[in-house]
Amino acid sequence: MPEYRKENLSDEAFEMLGERFRALGEPMRLRLIYALMDGEKTVSELVEETGGLQANISKHLKLLLDAGVVGRRKQGLHAYYRISDPTIFELCDLMCGSIQDQLESNLGRFSRSS
């Protein structure tokens, strides 16, 4: 007997969940999210902070934008990106914890502490 209950999930729900998780399934995108934990930043700032190429960073940011993970505003020449879904922090922290528990190695954490 299961110790939890399941509700039915639609095909669409599985697709959407998959898209969201897939958006987080890339080291460079995780770096971007990590960099954005300080708050809103421009593409150039993110390029510098992550060490990636500008075109690549822009592409990953677009994917994150489409997935609803980040938001964007434009002002003059700059595009400012920010994390639009705070759940991301909890997701990353949970996942870090899970990995740590399994490996007992010190990875550090994506975490809010305030």
Next chain:
Amino acid sequence: MPEYRKENLSDEAFEMLGERFRALGEPMRLRLIYALMDGEKTVSELVEETGGLQANISKHLKLLLDAGVVGRRKQGLHAYYRISDPTIFELCDLMCGSIQDQLESNLGRFSRSS
């Protein structure tokens, strides 16, 4: 001023996090996880429940196994798979909630209720 603190994360940590999230970034794999919420099941049972082809299911199960999401035991002709990392439930539930909040549409949930 940020409202959270960051610790440094290594390249390896970003890679591992990415691999874990990527494992969840596929609708069929989410279906398998969902099916395994009832408890341990054989490949055949999972094939029937998800409606996928056996070879494809086996492939996804191997990926989930390698990613540390599920466990496996063999008995006679059957291979029994189970969720080995309970954090998965929380991750999926958080993600479902996040999607619901953003879309205000009814997706149902991956959730533990007991």
Next chain:
DNA sequence: TTACTACATAACCAGATAGTATATTAGTGT
């Protein structure tokens, strides 16, 4: 042994995706 069942692996193809090169857009100065 032979036959059958359950599962895994290999080979292939089509579509997706990460990274790089190129283009576009917006501002500045003349």
Next chain:
DNA sequence: ACACTAATATACTATCTGGTTATGTAGTAA
């Protein structure tokens, strides 16, 4: 207006990945 530069986005390409078919392997039973 025009050229020039800075900031960002899009197009191209090689690789990766999911799905499928075919084949292999191991346990079971006659």
